[in-house]
Amino acid sequence: MGRSNRAARSPEPALTTGPDGRGHAQGPLTRPVGSGLAELRPDRDRPHAWSLLIDGAPQSLVDLADPTHLGFEYQRRLGHLIDLVAPPGRPLTVLHLGGGALTLARYVAATRPRSRQQVAEIDTALTELVRAELPLERGWQIKVRGADARSVLERTPEGSVDLVITDVFSGARTPAHCTTVEFTTLAARALAPGGWYTANIADGGALPFARSQVATLGAVFPELCLTADPAVLRGKRFGNLVLAAAHTPLPIADLTRRVASDSSHGRVEHGRALTDFTAGATPATDATAAPSPSPPPGVFR
Template identity: 80%
Template sequence: MARMGRSSRAGKSSDRGRGAADATAVTDQGGRTHAQGPLARPVDSGLAELVPDRDRARAWSLLIDGAPQSMVDLADPAHLGFEYQRRLGHLIDLVAPAGRPLTVLHLGGGALTLARYVAATRPRSRQQVAEIDTALTELVRAELPLERGWQVKVRGADARAVLERTPEAAVDLVIADVFSGARVPAHCATVEFVTLAARALAPGGWYAANIADGAALAFARAQVATLGAVFPETCLVADPAVLRGKRFGNLILAGAHTPLPIADLTRKVAGDAALGRVEHGRSLTDFTAGAVPATDATGGPSPEPPPGVFR
């Protein structure tokens, strides 16, 4: 689950619902009943809120304890409302020719936004999601149901535990979007963790991760070094203000054993509504600034967001 995602509307993380209002039940064309108005429910990780979008009739933002997680548009599952999700979407678009089905392992599920995106843009894809918060998954499945026929299996388990059980060379793409509270947990941000992800990848497969950092960017620099200890090809995508330490926010990392399509990724990022920059090669080495890889023995979680970051 991501925490620092911002919607495409400038200056706001999301349009947050007030209070714990019950939802108005409606029935969709498939005969399924789900929420129409704001809804708040306690889940394992805190208070989950589903807030209807002001601009898109069937779109919802998910918040946990006030922190924006993701946005889902039931009418258009290929729409990615948060900038970090769009950047992960660019990687999904580029990992294989358009329309080709993928086998994807999502570590962290949230509202299943990226699993929906893969299913919508790459029909017949097979996907597994590791989401430790089973109560959240039940809420999302009930109120924001997946379309019938999508091959998306959600496991209620720790992300690393699922990764450890994933067979070798089994998936085309591993997406790590793992947050505990507002922080990336230490055990999902180490060389050992990334090595497990690399083992799970089929030849030509990619690893992608969403992390959050700010100020001195010590965690982000260590994570770049961590990926570089496992993958010969790496890149980073983020808002220039985040890269300068001027704003706390999301950074997207990618790693592979084969060359990444940096030029194509740069064009996609440049065409996005949110300002972004791709770091690769020498510029990424300079960004790392001598940081050492995080290991199970030395690594720690990402930093707490500063007060007021979600307001």
């Protein structure tokens, strides 16, 4: 889904006081940002929670009172991986490629104090909006760079991060240059021994993009798994799929238990089942890659 900049600005909503003591918008707030029209929409059930949408496509959910709350199913699945990459509470060095409302960076900071995190978010206007309306807590070591995800990855020192989380979308599509063997090789280079690479992607139907992405990660990493809603895996609906890859064995049993106990039903594919899922798909390269598919009309309604 493409995005267009719009000059129109909604009337300023009334303000309410958030848990940080600052005034925040009470009703939906919209702003044009670099990637389209951003909307912060209050959550009906959680008084300090906000959803971020870009041109109508849901991007993130943030609860200022509880940064450990992950409202989107794909974020909860990434949260499970964050929980399992190291013993509970141990600080991590994390590189987030794609920032949005910084939901996962907040989660890491809250669950693993003293973690050092860097976020690559090319849309600086979006980052300014998020920082103003959904401020980070003092003391969190989160640095946001206004740059392309791949360019930040290229400059990341070798062996310097425990976890790379790729959640890069332009509109509702992952850009081609962030889907390739070359990109994945850069991510593998950045990982410290025992580190993991994770990615959120979206696909539907016969899942050709997802199958190619599994093949792409498999060209670089020996250990892989994929987590998604069974309906997405069966091609019944368009949705998110979360990939994880490493040079050491992944905790498949622990991840499977966590996914099975989640409020949104999910399935973990690995080993032979994941090989069968790939079904001879070709890895994407810089010469052949295409963006992820556009969501079908009405998928976000």
